[in-house]
Amino acid sequence: MIEFKKVWKKFGEQVVLRDLSLKIETGEIFFILGRTGAGKTVLIRMLVGLLKPDAGEVWLSGERVDLLNEEQLRAVRKKCGMIFQSPTLFDSITVFENIAFGLRRHFNLRESEIEERVLELLRLVHLEPEVSGLLPSELSFGMQKRVSLARAIALSPSYLLYDEPTTGLDPFTARQINQLILELKQKLGITSIVVSHDLESMRSVSDRVGLLENGNFLLIATPAEFEKSADPFVRKFLEAC
Amino acid sequence: MSEWVKANVKNAFLRAILIALLDILYIARLGLTFESIGRNLLRFLEVVGGIFGLHIRSLFLLFLPPYRFREMLRQMVIAGWQSIPLIAIVLGFIGLITVLELDFQLSRVVGNTDYVPGFAGILIFREFGPTVVAAMLAARVGAGWSAEIGNMKITEQIDAMLLAGVNPVKYLVVPRVVASAAMLFAMSVLGASVAFFAGWVVSRADFSFWAYYAMMAKFVKLADIGALFTKALVFSPVIPVTASWYGFRAQGGARGVGEATTKAVVTSILIIILLDFMLNALSQKLLRTVL
């Protein structure tokens, strides 16, 4: 379970998050929509301690994340994975080593067990096992995104944070990613927060949606309710996308 | 190889050192063979040949109009003014270290330290002045130039220049060569003076500045100052030409620029060392024939 309680965040004079509260249930897929620069990425970064709020509380799985030090946060990050907007794979090592990165260091596994797990993960993200020997630079953008997803779920997290997972992908690949997000929820029970501009994804994947504007959520609703909303800004947003 | 050494090098001292060297290399298992040395040597010569060629071209173009005086001045300010603190600090330390060490050595070897200023002066003016200053400038200014030109290469500005009929060597390299010469002169003089002064600061307590100066003047001849200027002149084109040569060859985005920078710095320092050696050897030969 994830909870933000009255969170404030300023950058210099700019107030990005204003007295924001949000509760996300276990097993939910929650979409955060909003304009560029609305603070969507800032919000999810607070969950893994990459940013700290100026005021308020951030709760993850019964723990107050904003009070933890770097070492304690490392344990948190094993539970809550993050997939960045750009794949940020380690470009000097193979796909296999990328996915196995966390596995090798956190768990005491035999080489054969690691190999098994990596291949399993590749299957989960619908990639061929032959990909494992390639370098990230030899992959397409969509494949890189899927490898970074595989790398994040290698540690069997309970939560996943996606920063614009379908941005920059063609509609076909985007649909594949969306399908994956759903599958992960269904097969592994992962709670997901997805930051996105993509209304199509929202309609097909999300359980609830929040529109972030002016430092707070203008509206939190199910996708159906969202589409029917009478709020002028929401309507403008829906039309623009 | 060690077999050859054991068989052919008669002198025990030299043999011992060479064997030790080879043992270390063997342990490092670098597969050092005559072939790999040869291959790397050829690669090195290729680089040196290319750089040498660029030297010739830029020196030739130097004397052709149009002369970009403003650009030369601009480069001088960038290269020189911003390097003053670095040169002053590093050469200051060198002065301190030189006199410290010489004090120590001479007190043990000849028993008195009267000649230290002379000895120090010779080393500073003939060697440390031009060479260390050149190395420091290669690191600071050369890195910047190779990054700059490398960046221009990967953003295709060099190609744009060629298409516009502008000669990049004339446009980019020549002003930097002139700036480098002027600045290396100035910095060598500055550096040598700073080192000399710093040396006085740590010298034997009873050396007044003028006594120190006088002792130095006894042993440092006009020829040594000449050596300073000659070396500065000879070393100066190396920095911009090497930086430009690697910059012109940068490939593969930011990483390529980084690699170009690294190689440029190291290669310029190596070339400066080689030139220094040749100049010293030449002057040694000349002295012998004169005498």
Add this chain to the structure above:
Amino acid sequence: MLARLLNFFSLGIFQSLGKILLSLWEMIEGVGARAIFFWDIITKIWKRPFEVREFLLQLYLVGVQSLAIVAVSGFFVGGIVALQFSYALGLFGAQVYLGGVTTSGLLREVGPVLVAIMITGRIGAFIAAELGTMKVTGQAEAIKCLGLDPIQVLVVPRFLAVVIMIFLLTIFGLLVSLVGGALVSFFMLDVSISYYLVYLLKLTTVWAFLNGMIKSFLFGILVGLLSCYEGYNAEQGAEGVGRAVNRTLVYASVVVFLTDYIVAAIASLTFTLAQEIEFPFGS
């Protein structure tokens, strides 16, 4: 243009003073930050798991990339030292000391500093660029998000590799430069072998060798620390990485010479306390 130059030089006296104080304060802050980083690295060396693979890979890369450079520069600098000392000693009529003074100078001063500077240029810049690029492309952050410590994973192996390699390469470089100095003396200066060796053993003490070794160990720590720090803390974009490389080169050079002076000063002060042992070499 001339007006602009004059303007540049004519900063008010208070402004200049203010700038100097500000940069002094920044310098202190900088030293502090790097000291904290250093302590961070040291404490994390012992944490499990140790990056064995990465460490070995870095050892190999650092060593192989620097070997030729150290060999070539060492050899010729050895020769240069011999040539310069022969000239200087010649003025005093003390050429007999050539072997001793050359060797001693190389072991204590020129050798360690030369290797440190060459490696700063080759490896220091490379590590700064590599870590800087990783920082700027978000790979360092990705490591954090996998619940790992980027310092433990990236910095520690590189730091240790640099420290060990500078130490080993200095030994190698010293040997090469001694050979260079000797060869130049024999072949170019017509110094006979026995002549070269006469005072060599007397002047080259184990203490001088230790001097050089301590220096190279310290240089290794400094170059490793600075290149990793600058890379790890690079600012955004390609320019940030470029600036990190530049800073590494400049700071490392200055700090190497500073340390050289400090060690030399301490050494000469403690000289009377140090035991002199003849180099165990028999004739």
